[in-house]
Structure formats: C-alpha cells, structure tokens
Amino acid sequence: WQEPLTEGAVILRRRARDMAGELMAQVGQIAAQNPFEHRITPGGHRMSVAMTNCGDLGWSTDSRGYQYSDQDEASGQRWPAMPASFRNLATTCAAEAGFSGFHPDACLINRYEPGAKLTLHQDKDERDLRQPIVSVSLGLPAVFLFGGFERSDACQRVLLEQGDVVVWGGSSRLRYHGILPLKPGIHPLTGAFRFNLTFRRAR
Ligand code: MD3
Numbered sequence: 001w002q003e004p005l006t007e008g009a010v011i012l013r014r015r016a017r018d019m020a021g022e023l024m025a026q027v028g029q030i031a032a033q034n035p036f037e038h039r040i041t042p043g044g045h046r047m048s049v050a051m052t053n054c055g056d057l058g059w060s061t062d063s064r065g066y067q068y069s070d071q072d073e074a075s076g077q078r079w080p081a082m083p084a085s086f087r088n089l090a091t092t093c094a095a096e097a098g099f100s101g102f103h104p105d106a107c108l109i110n111r112y113e114p115g116a117k118l119t120l121h122q123d124k125d126e127r128d129l130r131q132p133i134v135s136v137s138l139g140l141p142a143v144f145l146f147g148g149f150e151r152s153d154a155c156q157r158v159l160l161e162q163g164d165v166v167v168w169g170g171s172s173r174l175r176y177h178g179i180l181p182l183k184p185g186i187h188p189l190t191g192a193f194r195f196n197l198t199f200r201r202a203r
C-alpha cells in the first residue's frame, strides 16, 4: 500500500518483500566483486555505514570530497553492472509513485551494523535534482529521520523495514534526512545487518 509522506515522497510499504531474497543474493555477488568498505569523509571521520555500489556510476567519499565516479577509486576497478532486477524494480516503483522515465545509472548499497548511523544530510551530488531517488530497505528495521530544508528543522521519524520502498521526488528531494543508530538484532535474511539500496540518476 502507498503512504504519502510529504510532497513528492511516497512509501510503498513492503513493495519489495517477496523479492528480498533475490535482491540480497545480488548484493552478495556485487560485494564479492567490490567489498563493502567504511569510507573516510573529507572531515577525516570513518563512516559507521559500510558501502559499495553497482551501475555505471558509484558514490563514494574520501579526503577530496564526495563524488560519483565510474570506478572505485580505492581499487581502480569499475563498479559491477546493475542487475536487471534492480533496474526494473527502481523504474517500476518510481512510475508507481508518479515519476515515469526514471532510469538509474547508480545504485549505492549501504550496510548498517549495530550502532551504525547516518547523520542528517542532503543528497545533492546528482546533476538533475528533478530526478527522484528510490530506496529499498532490507534486513533489520531502522528509524529514518525526515527533516526539512534546514538542518535544524524538526524531523519526522519513520520506521523502515524489510521490503519497504520509498520514492523521494519533488520538493522532498532536498530535505535533510538520516538514520538513527541501528538497534542490534538478528534478521533471518541478513543476520546482524540492515542493507539499503538507493537508486539514483547521477548524470
Ligand atoms: C530523502 N540512505 O544513501 S534511504 C543515502 O537508509 C541515504 O541508507 C539512507 O540517505 C539509508 O543518502 C536513507 C532513504 C533516502 C534516500 C535518499 C533521499 C531518503 C532521501 C534523498 C532525498 C531525500
């Protein structure tokens, strides 16, 4: 079922639940080629979230900043191809939320371990901010913080669970958002972790 969150943002609850096993199998294959890594931010902090990517472009951060690149700067390797199942899910869900013609060229895969969090931030490294972002949550649940257009604005809290898909478009695209520290647990599919896929049109 669809729940509007705010202008431009739609939660498709459990939309990907039946595909979760296949999606995680693909994540495993991608990680076998390009392992999850804890990147160091330009400010010198090690991120508690571990990341990898698939697709033509991947997002990462290092001492020089935040960027999309066609290769993993750490390994010098191209990112693994985006599986067709990933691409189709993202395009279909975007269309269901009213964003037809979404063709992602980047998929960032975040892995959360107990205590891992994402502090409030905006996603604005993509060229065309009229393109939505589609996110898919897998494994352990997490509390998502959804704020306003200033870091200090009040936040809504939304629990994101296995299979939940959210399409972030319109004016919601530039809202501050983050993830509270992951509560420890064991999930039948992902064990001690939460994974999040974010599909983006970077260029
Ligand atoms: C709202 N990831 O990778 S997904 C990120 O669960 C990121 O790993 C979180 O924020 C995660 O940048 C949240 C939901 C999400 C993704 C992108 C957004 C919400 C968003 C972009 C704009 C507004």
Ligand code: FE
Residues within 6 Å of the ligand: 121, 122, 123, 177
């Ligand atoms: Fe984000």
